[in-house]
Amino acid sequence: MANNVAVSYEQLINWLRLIDESLIEQRAYLTELDAAIGDGDHGTNLARGGTASSAKVDAEQPEYIDDLFTLVGMTLVGTVGGASGPLYGTFFLRFATSVGHRQELTPGQLAEALEAGLGGIVDRGKPDLGDKTIYDAMEPAVRAFRAGIQAGDVASAARAAADAAATGRDATADLVARKGRASYLGDRSLGHIDPGAASTALMFDALATALA
Ligand SMILES: [Mg+2]
Numbered sequence: 001m002a003n004n005v006a007v008s009y010e011q012l013i014n015w016l017r018l019i020d021e022s023l024i025e026q027r028a029y030l031t032e033l034d035a036a037i038g039d040g041d042h043g044t045n046l047a048r049g050g051t052a053s054s055a056k057v058d059a060e061q062p063e064y065i066d067d068l069f070t071l072v073g074m075t076l077v078g079t080v081g082g083a084s085g086p087l088y089g090t091f092f093l094r095f096a097t098s099v100g101h102r103q104e105l106t107p108g109q110l111a112e113a114l115e116a117g118l119g120g121i122v123d124r125g126k127p128d129l130g131d132k133t134i135y136d137a138m139e140p141a142v143r144a145f146r147a148g149i150q151a152g153d154v155a156s157a158a159r160a161a162a163d164a165a166a167t168g169r170d171a172t173a174d175l176v177a178r179k180g181r182a183s184y185l186g187d188r189s190l191g192h193i194d195p196g197a198a199s200t201a202l203m204f205d206a207l208a209t210a211l212a
Contacts, residue, residue, distance in 0.1 A: 006104040007154055009065055011210050016057065016072060018206035020050035026202060033195040037182040041082060042195040049080035049088070064103060069096035083180055084196060087121055087134060094120035107149040107157065111142075114161075118142045125179065132175040132182060132189060134196035141165035141204045154211050162201070162208035169193060169201040 023030075023046045030043030053075040062068045069092045077089030098116035099105060105113065118138055121127065127135035144164035148157025172194035177183040182194065 004106055004108075005153065006106060007110050007211065009068070009103045012065055012105075013057070013068065015207050015210035016068075017054065018209050019203050020054050022202045022206055023047045023050045023199070026198075030195050030199055033193055033198055036192045037177065037185055037189045038195060039082070039181060042084060042199065045080045045082055045084060046088075046199055049076045049085060052079040064101050065105065066096045066099045066101050069093070069099065083125070084134075084199070087124055087196070088199075090120035090124050091117035091138075107154045110154065111146045111149055111157075114142045114145055127179055130175055131179040132172045132177040132194045132197070133179050134194075134200045136172050136175070136194065137165040137168035137197035137200035137204075140168045141200070155208075158204070158208040158211040162204040165197075165201040165204035169197040172197045 023043070027043035027047040030046065031040055032043075034040050034042035053072045056071050056075050057068065060071060062071055073089045073092030073094075073096060075089075076085050076092065079085065080088070095113045095117040098113040099109065102109075118135075121135055121138060125133065125135065127133045129136060129139060141161040141164045145157050145161040148154075148160040151157075170193065173191055175190070175194075176187055177185065177189040177194070180196075182189045182192075
């Protein structure tokens with residue numbers, strides 16, 4: 001049954017902390033994926049960005065959800081190199097703008113914020129499904145979250161989103177890259193999971209844990 005229990009500031013800051021923890025834990029895995037079809041810096045870049053944004057959040061302790069995610073987005077844009085910093089940074093900046101000045105979100109507001117973040121990825125990267133990018137994990141995840149809150153509670157919606165992201169990530173192994181550095185490899189990108197799709201799957205797994 002759908003319900004309207006609010007998502008708290010604490011749950012959202014916990015989401016960010018869990019993302020950081022898994023980026024640090026999975027840094028070598030993400031780097032290995034990127035070494036196969038990119039320049040091998042994805043794990044290091046994102047771990048650095050996560051650490052930098054956590055330090056900013058600890059220092060500034062923003063009170064409102066929009067200020068929190070604006071700070072994270074700005075820090076990612078400023079500290080993470082390659083394509084992933086601006087993409088994830090834009091995701092969080094658009095998320096912040098969508099949320100407005102609040103300390104909790106209804107499930108519907110969280111779905112809107114995730115959709116706004118996804119829209120930022122679309123505006124920045126102009127991805128299509130099947131290009132073998134972040135979008136192949138994020139688009140199904142955001143769609144699953146929206147469907148999930150219409151059918152049930154946020155915890156099960158977030159778990160469905162994480163599962164959809166993981167499925168999307170795994171499916172990138174069967175795709176030839178059409179965007180980014182991996183696209184220069186042509187068919188040689190086949191058989192490898194896209195590192196951006198892998199980091200997106202971590203992000204949604206962290207959301208499921210934070211909202212469980
Ligand atoms: Mg790279």
